[in-house]
Amino acid sequence: MTSATAPSLDELLGRAGPIIAERGLDYFKEGLVSALEVGPSSVQAWVKGSERYQVQLSKSAERLDFRCTCRHAADGNFCKHVVAVGLAWLEALEPGQAEADTDPDLEIRDWLNRQPQAELASLLFDIAMRDNALHRSLRLKIDLGKRSNGTSDGATDWYRAIDEATTVEEFLDWRQASSLGDDLLTLTDALEELLSPESAALLIELSEYAIPRVEQAREQVEESCEELEQALQRLTHLHLHACNLINPDPVELAERLFQLEMDENLDSFYNCARQYREVLGDSGLEHFRRLAQAEWRRVPTLTATDRPQYGGNRSCITRIMTTLAELDGDLDALVAIKAHDLTAAHHYLNIAQLYAEAGNSDMARHWAERGMAAFPHRTDNRLRDFLAQQYLLCGRDEQALQLTWVQFDEAPSLSNYQKLQGLAQRLQRASEQRQRALARLTGATENNPQSQANARSLRLAIALWEEDLDAAWLLSQQGDHRVELLHDLALKLESTRPIDAIGLYRRMLEPIIQQTNNQAYQRAIGLIRRMGTLMRAQQLDTAFTAELIKLRQTYKAKRNFIKLLDQLPRA
Template sequence: MSEPMVSAAADPGSFQRGRDYYLSGRVRELTVDGRAVSAIVDGGRAYRVRLDLTPVGLEGRCNCPYGAEGFFCKHCVAAALAWLDSADAPPEASTVSKGKGGRRKRAGTSTGKGKADAKSKGGRDRRLRNFLLRQEGPWLVAELLRAADNDPLLRARLEVAAGADASEAFDDRHLRSRLEQTVDVGYFVDHREAEAYFWGVDEALTEVAKLIGDGFPDAARELAVYALDLLESVAGLIDDSDGGLRVAIERAEQVHLDACSASAPDPPQLAEFLAERALRSEYEVFLTAVPDYVSVLGTAGMARYRELVEDAWNALPPKRSHDYGSRRFTVTFLMERLAECEGGTNALVDVLSRDVASAYDVLRIAQRLHEDGRHAEALQWLERGLSDFPPDPRLRSLAAECHVRTGDRARAQELLWDNFAERPSVDAYIALRKLAGKKAFARRRDSALSVLRDEPVPGQRVSHPDDAIVVLRAAADLEIEKKDRRSYHEAAGLLAEARTLAEGCGHLDEFDAHLLALRTTHKPKRALCEELDRAGLP
């Protein structure tokens, strides 16, 4: 494989952007497995890339919007170039690579046109260099100034070389105008146009991100903030069915973070900006700044950030049941991120336990304790939730899991039975059976099926024919697994009952198709087929 092969697999724009991504160090976790490689490429978010060097060419897959349509995207290009530059670089090959839209393009090799082009360019560069070295200074100055008039970045680099402050040298007006034209298009962007719209936004942000590597991170930081301002101002005019707005916001946030890392802004001022922006944003801008900005903020910045978030949290009124206001969500989310970043589970539980107003609040605390292996503590919270709030099957399910971990399977079965009896369903039935195991569940099965069949059950009467059909089929499959005549007889009875229910609710054709498939699968089991025939099943 060679760089020309990678270039041939992508369109020119994707190749150039992918090359920029590779050169700026956006490829990580590169894992080579023979003639295949996987990697993560940091773009608007972290994208997963898989490349395969096959007999027919270089093929790439990426979970970005462009890659999902089958194109060899910039993330694939970046990963491929990183692969070429690794110790496990693939061998050179002359073959056909998969290009845009799945079409095949002839890829050059180091011995073909690509190498010839590189040699030709090198020769032209040497001739131009030798020519420039022979020219008089005034002519060179005039040519440089003329070029700088059309290239703000070149002008800024020259001014910095001449002693100007980098934070003031770059004139960002052209990029501000580019962002305005790209983001604020002045009309409603419908679903058909959204993909192209967000692609354009990503292109503009890529130009902003290049400023960081060129030595102007302060300008990149300010432009990233301007892009976020624009995105929030037009958010209501964009059909965001595919989540493109969130991706664009995350891309601008990443540019801002990279610029901050390169320019080291005043930590307390940065903390004030991040906290204030997150607290007022309607689109979750900088909501996840912690822990990403911890290293940039340092001790002083984190102290100021914590102070501002805690002030907002303390100003919240006491929580009421079903209080899901956006302000409360934002402030609480920021407090939770802070607690988890700085104090782990104990600090997070302290935050979550301040306002326990519903079973869900209890569930979140217990889930975190359970994830940390603190099952006894989780059970204490779950018992409180089951006592203080209306019955919640989620609390019972988690409590059952905790009881299993602490060795009390009998209590776990009781909780899952309560879930099933309260809300009979296939999922509840399967959870109960999975916990009890085949033998232990035999005592529960008849009671469970009686609930689904609408037979009298103390204290309740329910009717779930569709669920009953599925459960009866599942019970029949279990009997068939036992591979004996008595079990086949039981399975046939269960299936006959299920067929009666299917006929009653208009699903007979679908059920008979299942029976036909079952007979085909188990055709060698003559005893089973005989029992199905005796039960009058087709």
């Protein structure tokens, strides 16, 4: 039984979020928590990760406090090590949980403390030869250590340290990536010491070398790594701060920044013209612009009949040219850049929105109509919605309504019906358009059973949205419907028509239980609980007990479901 002073499982996992919670659960399951000491309202332990981390966790009525020696927690984040210790805390409070007489990890630590230094060094060397992450970390410490003991040969050792920290020879899972991220943060801490007028030039050079290598290493990581992303962000900031500190030659800086931003494999040097505008100054920005214009002249114009071109230099130079035009506040230049690629309907929309934001409704409508004409059969509904609003502004209500109606006609859905009704109400034509839409659902599916089922469910969804419970109930009795719709209807009927709500819950149980997984079983138990509450309120306790007995007989082969069912009170 969980102590009142310990966090609940939901509180622990909810604080962490799904990704961190899953990683913490893995640490806990693999037995990486050791030296657990449980107090009246707190716990402390060690967690074995890329290093050993000390964790403290305490719970009061108002808050859950934590501390971990890892870098992620140092930034105020609820880390995976804290989750693992929290789970160990909850397990330790379970009745019957045996306490080990001796912690195996502490035995190992005590044994190591008794060994001669030479034997420990030999043991560590053998492990490092088999463990790429440990080998990388030790090499990094050696290269960085040369700076403090006076044996460094300057930039060479820095480049070697960067190579050691960023070399990844195999694909890394998230645990191995955490070790890589720690090494990168160690490297970033050391580079940050170069942020001074005397060494800022070296810092600029090293960060321009390191950032692409870190981004390349990121491609070898299974999923996002917090430590790696932190290191990359800090390196990018260090580069900008170092440039601001010494104002390097603006033309040379512009040359390098342009090449970096034109590299489609790099994410860290987006919008350089904006980010480095002050340090570039007029001369640097002008050189950057000339480089961009020369590259832009090599990019072909694409029309609606051409195949789209994605990625590569085109996307990089388009972004650069867009940033420059935005800095200049030049609407015509922005339009010309966006009109360079008209291979999709939303490209026309982007131009129309520019004119709308500038207050030029005529040109906004003109470009939207051009997009509609260019893509009559593949029209983006966002373009239709935009043009409908423009038509409303100039009194062309019927055309606006037609643009909205065609969306429902092409793809009948609740969202498109709501959109249609919203406009119809604005035009005071809601009843007329409602009947038209419902007739569309009835008439167009007569010879197609699947379409009939879809239309029937949509009509039920519409009735629920319109709060027409009588119509919704009648529709619910006509064939099968999605469980979600029946559940929504049952909830709405509980207060006024509880017997009907009970019938709907009963009807939903079969398809849910037949999914045969624990999540579905939990959901079914939730429905049964609601049935029990409603039936007891109607003095149907005996009938509810009979329901439980019948369910047990029907699904006796589903053992996990039966275990949950047996926990429910019979009366």
